[in-house]
Amino acid sequence: MGKFKINGGNRLYGELKVNGAKNSVLPILAASILNEGISVIHDCPKLKDVYSMIEILEHLGCKVTFKGRDIIIDARYVKDSEIPDSLMRTMRSSIFLMGALISRNKKALMSFPGGCDIGHRPIDLHLKGLRRLGVKVEESYGYIKCEGGKIRGNEIHLDLPSVGATENIMLAGVFAEGITIIRNAAKEPEIEDLQNFLNSMGAKISGAGTNTIIIEGVKRLHDTEYTIIPDRIVAGTYLCAAAMTRGELTVVNALKEHLEPLLSKLRETGCKIQTGNDYIKIMCDKRPKAVDMIITLPYPGFPTDLQPQMASVLSVAEGTSIVTETIFDNRFKYTEELIRMGADIKVEGRVAVIRGVEKLMGAKVVARDLRGGAALIIAGLGAKGTTIVEEAEHIDRGYESIENALKSVGGDIVRIM
Ligand SMILES: CC(=O)N[C@H]1[C@@H](OP(=O)(O)OP(=O)(O)OC[C@H]2O[C@@H](n3ccc(=O)[nH]c3=O)[C@H](O)[C@@H]2O)O[C@H](CO)[C@@H](O)[C@@H]1O
Numbered sequence: 001m002g003k004f005k006i007n008g009g010n011r012l013y014g015e016l017k018v019n020g021a022k023n024s025v026l027p028i029l030a031a032s033i034l035n036e037g038i039s040v041i042h043d044c045p046k047l048k049d050v051y052s053m054i055e056i057l058e059h060l061g062c063k064v065t066f067k068g069r070d071i072i073i074d075a076r077y078v079k080d081s082e083i084p085d086s087l088m089r090t091m092r093s094s095i096f097l098m099g100a101l102i103s104r105n106k107k108a109l110m111s112f113p114g115g116c117d118i119g120h121r122p123i124d125l126h127l128k129g130l131r132r133l134g135v136k137v138e139e140s141y142g143y144i145k146c147e148g149g150k151i152r153g154n155e156i157h158l159d160l161p162s163v164g165a166t167e168n169i170m171l172a173g174v175f176a177e178g179i180t181i182i183r184n185a186a187k188e189p190e191i192e193d194l195q196n197f198l199n200s201m202g203a204k205i206s207g208a209g210t211n212t213i214i215i216e217g218v219k220r221l222h223d224t225e226y227t228i229i230p231d232r233i234v235a236g237t238y239l240c241a242a243a244m245t246r247g248e249l250t251v252v253n254a255l256k257e258h259l260e261p262l263l264s265k266l267r268e269t270g271c272k273i274q275t276g277n278d279y280i281k282i283m284c285d286k287r288p289k290a291v292d293m294i295i296t297l298p299y300p301g302f303p304t305d306l307q308p309q310m311a312s313v314l315s316v317a318e319g320t321s322i323v324t325e326t327i328f329d330n331r332f333k334y335t336e337e338l339i340r341m342g343a344d345i346k347v348e349g350r351v352a353v354i355r356g357v358e359k360l361m362g363a364k365v366v367a368r369d370l371r372g373g374a375a376l377i378i379a380g381l382g383a384k385g386t387t388i389v390e391e392a393e394h395i396d397r398g399y400e401s402i403e404n405a406l407k408s409v410g411g412d413i414v415r416i417m
């Protein structure tokens with residue numbers, strides 16, 4: 001909650017460790033209700049969305065303990081299949097309970113999920129996929145009622161590779177009779193992580209990470225212990241912060257194979273990158289150079305979740321950069337705030353033309369969504385003077401005490417009320 005106050009100008013220097021990925025832990029927590037027993041999940045991030053998911057699991061009847069970085073879910077008694085609107089609206093990932101409840105209880109009643117306001121976010125592909133498995137889906141007055149009855153495996157071709165729809169269908173297919181095949185599936189690393197978690201409980205899923213996922217229905221699952229993958233978006237955000245401040249940062253527990261599209265663009269700006277098995281080191285000592293083309297695309301394309309942070313770096317680059325957002329239709333709101341800080345950015349539909357300025361100026365700005373908020377923090381770290389980033393709660397959805405992390409490597413940033 002509150003705001004961040006940043007005095008810009010400090011070079012970031014040192015080492016930062018990344019924890020487990022938000023976009024892995026959330027579907028995995030929802031998936032834990034498929035096991036009528038105990039699941040232990042390691043390396044969980046302490047994020048607002050994670051606490052919201054725990055609240056939903058508890059509402060459904062699970063006993064959940066968050067100890068250190070382990071979340072222990074006792075899902076022996078899942079009594080409820082309804083999720084109140086107030087809980088559904090806390091985040092986008094509440095929608096994963098739809099597939100999970102259909103598998104566990106053969107029914108689900110819920111409203112539409114909340115989440116960042118980054119454009120139109122329908123769930124038609126989720127519902128279409130569930131219907132193909134034989135789920136009766138009724139939509140009325142903002143509520144969605146699903147009745148499972150007999151869930152039968154089927155072939156599902158996604159019109160576009162939606163991450164959430166792929167994951168929801170995987171969850172619904174675990175106990176289906178026969179085989180479910182998802183074609184044109186999303187290929188994000190977090191989908192592979194969900195597959196690996198489900199398989200660690202006894203599910204039979206293969207193909208995640210490719211565009212065809214095959215789910216062989218099983219009768220039951222068993223207890224598991226599982227460590228989730230590191231958060232590639234948090235790692236990428238720290239790398240962008242280093243590029244903005246002309247710093248030198250080693251990001252530990254970061255997998256280079258998950259971040260190739262960002263690393264390639266950071267290299268184009270002139271930053272030097274070194275990588276090892278579990279770390280990425282960035283060294284930047286000059287003003288970044290503009291890059292002529294960034295286009296967000298489904299994995300392994302440039303991630304939309306790093307578009308604002310990279311654009312923030314490009315706002316001070318030498319030359320003009322073009323950034324095209326193809327995933328969401330309203331993910332440039334943060335540019336209005338960067339302009340208040342002196343950036344020269346023109347947005348025309350899905351394209352932002354960024355003419356790099358020498359320096360940004362500290363200003364009072366508002367985080368309108370999670371990654372846009374992170375972009376403003378990066379801007380504040382590089383700006384001359386003081387920046388106040390309001391509405392920190394958006395940023396807390398995806399970053400664990402971002403101010404402490406950045407402070408530990410030299411950033412002058414505090415949280416104020
Ligand atoms: C919790 C989680 O993992 N969130 C990520 C997930 O969101 P999310 O799963 O919501 O993103 P999707 O991949 O589903 O959305 C991609 C595009 O597909 C469209 N679409 C999606 C579903 C649908 O039923 N109909 C439809 O038209 C969306 O409007 C959007 O334009 O992937 C996004 C794209 O990488 C990331 O930005 C989010 O951080």
Ligand SMILES: C=C(OP(=O)(O)O)C(=O)O
Pocket residue numbers: 091092093115116118305370371398
């Ligand atoms: C858009 C994001 O998340 P969500 O899908 O949870 O809103 C994100 O992580 O940038």
